[in-house]
Amino acid sequence: xxxxxxxxxxxxxxxxxxxxxxxxxxxxxxxxxxxxxxxxxxxxxxxxxxxxxxxxxxxxxxxxxxxxxxxxxxxxxxxxxxxxxxxxxxxxxxxxxxxxxxx
Numbered sequence: 001x002x003x004x005x006x007x008x009x010x011x012x013x014x015x016x017x018x019x020x021x022x023x024x025x026x027x028x029x030x031x032x033x034x035x036x037x038x039x040x041x042x043x044x045x046x047x048x049x050x051x052x053x054x055x056x057x058x059x060x061x062x063x064x065x066x067x068x069x070x071x072x073x074x075x076x077x078x079x080x081x082x083x084x085x086x087x088x089x090x091x092x093x094x095x096x097x098x099x100x101x102x103x
Contacts, residue, residue: 032076
């Protein structure tokens with residue numbers, strides 16, 4: 001898993017690449033990215049692209065100077081945090097935590 005950040009010089013935007021290794025996806029065929037940046041909308045998730053090596057990756061533009069909670073959804077049923085997130089916060093759903101990316 002991992003987060004890669006590339007800040008744009010021309011505007012206050014950061015290109016963030018979210019990735020999950022083959023081992024981390026637990027054999028899932030589909031991995032979606034959900035978070036505050038898309039209102040946790042499971043009807044319109046950000047689909048991650050499956051690479052030839054079995055890992056998944058997606059890059060999105062997010063406004064710099066913010067932080068966003070997010071999680072990965074495997075095959076539409078299992079929620080997984082990113083083990084390289086900048087921090088973790090309580091999701092408000094019991095003991096559940098969400099990953100956070102700081103920009």
